[in-house]
Amino acid sequence: ERTLQLLELSGGVEEDLIQVVQSFEATRRRCCRLQQDAQRAREQLTRVEAERAVLEVKLKHARNQVEVEMKKRHKAEAELEKQERKLQLVFESLMQEPWGSGMLSKEQCSVLSALAGRHLGVSLTAGRRSSAENESCQSLLSHSGISYDHTEDD
Numbered sequence: 001e002r003t004l005q006l007l008e009l010s011g012g013v014e015e016d017l018i019q020v021v022q023s024f025e026a027t028r029r030r031c032c033r034l035q036q037d038a039q040r041a042r043e044q045l046t047r048v049e050a051e052r053a054v055l056e057v058k059l060k061h062a063r064n065q066v067e068v069e070m071k072k073r074h075k076a077e078a079e080l081e082k083q084e085r086k087l088q089l090v091f092e093s094l095m096q097e098p099w100g101s102g103m104l105s106k107e108q109c110s111v112l113s114a115l116a117g118r119h120l121g122v123s124l125t126a127g128r129r130s131s132a133e134n135e136s137c138q139s140l141l142s143h144s145g146i147s148y149d150h151t152e153d154d
Contacts, residue, residue, distance in 0.1 A: 091115075 091112055 094112060
């Protein structure tokens with residue numbers, strides 16, 4: 001009788017043991033899948049970090065190029081202003097000197113006046129455009145110092 005009771009109990013225990021083993025096997029498979037997913041995520045993270053580093057280098061080069069071009073532009077604008085001042089001084093000198101206006105015909109004087117007026121208008125317009133462009137470029141450059149916020153990485 002006792003043996004029969006043990007056999008009855010062992011039959012139920014075997015079924016329970018099989019269920020536990022099946023549960024362990026399902027958990028093991030799930031852990032393997034999670035490990036594979038984690039490995040893929042690490043590989044993707046490595047690729048994205050490498051791409052980010054490349055983009056940061058490109059951004060740095062672009063910022064440097066903008067700075068070089070801005071310096072060239074400022075230098076060219078300064079040279080233009082210098083030449084315009086020289087032209088204006090020559091024009092004023094020619095128009096104010098009694099011998100200058102006498103040596104020049106009325107047609108030459110009118111051409112010089114037109115040229116001087118045009119150059120003055122261009123320099124004023126260029127100055128306005130230059131300052132507007134400077135402001136826009138400066139605003140772009142000021143935003144170029146934006147740093148990457150690492151707080152949301154986690």
